[in-house]
Amino acid sequence: xxxxxxxxxxxxxxxxxxxxxxxxxxxxxxxxxxxxxxxxxxxxxxxxxxxxxxxxxxxxxxxxxxxxxxxxxxxxxxxxxxxxxxxxxxxxxxxxxxxxxxxxxxxxxxxxxxxxxxxxxxxxxxxxxxxxxxxxxxxxxxxxxxxxxxxxxxxxxxxxxxxxxxxxxxxxxxxxxxxxxxxxxxxxxxxxxxxxxxxxxxxxxxxxxxxxxxxxxxxxxxxxxxxxxxxxxxxxxxxxxxxxxxxxxxxxxxxxxxxxxxxxxxxxxxxxxxxxxxxxxxxxxxxxxxxxxxxxxxxxxxxxxxxxxxxxxxxxxxxxxxxxxxxxxxxxxxxxxxxxxxxxxxxxxxxxxxxxxxxxxxxxxxxxxxxxxxxxxxxxxxxxxxxxxxxxxxxxxxxxxxxxxxxxxxxxxxxxxxxxxxxxxxxxxxxxxx
DNA sequence: GCGATCAGCT
DNA sequence: CACAGCTGATCGC
Numbered sequence: 001x002x003x004x005x006x007x008x009x010x011x012x013x014x015x016x017x018x019x020x021x022x023x024x025x026x027x028x029x030x031x032x033x034x035x036x037x038x039x040x041x042x043x044x045x046x047x048x049x050x051x052x053x054x055x056x057x058x059x060x061x062x063x064x065x066x067x068x069x070x071x072x073x074x075x076x077x078x079x080x081x082x083x084x085x086x087x088x089x090x091x092x093x094x095x096x097x098x099x100x101x102x103x104x105x106x107x108x109x110x111x112x113x114x115x116x117x118x119x120x121x122x123x124x125x126x127x128x129x130x131x132x133x134x135x136x137x138x139x140x141x142x143x144x145x146x147x148x149x150x151x152x153x154x155x156x157x158x159x160x161x162x163x164x165x166x167x168x169x170x171x172x173x174x175x176x177x178x179x180x181x182x183x184x185x186x187x188x189x190x191x192x193x194x195x196x197x198x199x200x201x202x203x204x205x206x207x208x209x210x211x212x213x214x215x216x217x218x219x220x221x222x223x224x225x226x227x228x229x230x231x232x233x234x235x236x237x238x239x240x241x242x243x244x245x246x247x248x249x250x251x252x253x254x255x256x257x258x259x260x261x262x263x264x265x266x267x268x269x270x271x272x273x274x275x276x277x278x279x280x281x282x283x284x285x286x287x288x289x290x291x292x293x294x295x296x297x298x299x300x301x302x303x304x305x306x307x308x309x310x311x312x313x314x315x316x317x318x319x320x321x322x323x324x325x326x327x328x329x330x331x332x333x334x335x336x337x338x339x340x341x342x343x344x345x346x347x348x349x350x351x352x353x354x355x356x357x358x359x360x361x362x363x364x365x366x367x368x369x370x371x372x373x374x375x376x377x378x379x380x381x382x383x384x385x386x387x388x389x390x391x392x393x394x395x396x397x398x399x400x401x402x403x404x405x406x407x408x409x410x411x412x413x414x415x416x417x418x419x420x421x422x423x424x425x426x427x428x429x430x431x432x433x434x
Numbered sequence: 435g436c437g438a439t440c441a442g443c444t
Numbered sequence: 445c446a447c448a449g450c451t452g453a454t455c456g457c
Binding site for chain 3: 239
């Protein structure tokens with residue numbers, strides 16, 4: 001795609017249309033209430049949150065992109081001065097409230113910008129998102145994939161957010177009489193807090209600005225800003241430290257701290273006040289089974305000499321390596337570019353996934369999808385025919401599976417394609433092998 | 435004084 | 445190494 005037309009999460013002058021994937025600060029550097037550079041495209045929920053995040057923002061510049069629908073956009077090529085027609089679509093990125101990916105199509109090709117995303121294996125949201133994506137690509141190659149490569153390295157393996165949420169509920173219920181403090185940011189982890197609130201039938205305290213966000217998101221029933229009605233508090237991550245917790249421990253009674261973190265191995269044991277599980281220990285637990293892991297740390301108490309317990313639970317809003325791998329295996333882009341720049345070269349998507357990119361791979365995906373749809377059409381016809389030849393359902397299913405194996409993709413993935421075609425159902429029994 | 439940018443911390 | 449993001453220092457207008 002030619003430069004000087006569309007910017008995604010970049011706010012320098014010189015673009016004709018600006019797209020925002022989500023409202024985290026590392027994607028909005030350069031945005032402010034004084035924004036005047038041009039129309040800003042974002043999801044409906046993000047648009048709702050913008051005046052809160054950027055007071056004074058001129059909302060007449062907002063262009064709401066309805067998720068799942070095609071939108072059209074006519075821009076001017078800076079080089080040829082001719083008109084370029086775009087269509088684009090937003091897809092739920094499941095990273096934080098309002099977060100989306102953008103798929104752009106124009107005459108010169110297709111581009112997908114994932115923004116930050118977490119598409120968990122075997123989740124309905126991921127299946128739906130992938131079905132929308134593949135359907136939108138149709139028989140076109142994906143020319144450029146701008147990828148959330150935060151955890152684009154096999155060492156990054158962690159459980160789903162649901163598993164992590166269950167772990168946190170278990171930690172809280174195992175301390176029935178303690179005050180609980182959970183570290184969160186200004187946006188994100190609402191699904192975790194809702195899960196806790198519903199599982200324990202208890203409101204969660206948040207600070208007043210955060211309660212306003214919860215109101216905008218429609219979650220206000222599960223949250224409160226009154227300190228007296230609950231023992232569970234969500235506090236800003238930057239004020240989550242031994243000092244704060246020890247003070248709570250001293251003045252409000254026994255307190256445990258829970259840090260849901262994307263990289264717990266990085267936080268533990270930095271100073272003398274915390275003693276954490278080592279990174280190798282955390283990783284060892286993760287690698288042995290994908291049921292999740294958490295580490296327990298004990299902070300040294302304040303004047304009272306009490307001990308504050310810290311729990312770091314592996315909770316991530318970014319896809320882990322195996323989820324990124326599944327994503328790329330299905331999309332097969334011609335080019336791939338990481339959106340996370342890092343001094344560390346170990347997350348360069350080309351290093352691990354270069355073999356899944358290139359023109360041949362992109363064409364292979366298109367051909368595979370067409371073959372698969374054709375097969376599913378035939379399979380459905382076969383399914384509604386009466387069985388007259390003595391062939392059992394089991395052997396039919398086996399035949400189908402053989403065909404899928406021929407394609408080299410797993411059954412759970414083919415079920416995504418199944419949704420795309422004529423509603424043919426494929427039984428999905430296999431979990432992802434690692 | 436205000437906004438942008440960066441170091442530092444968690 | 446570094447998730448997301450606040451605070452505070454510095455620079456330029």
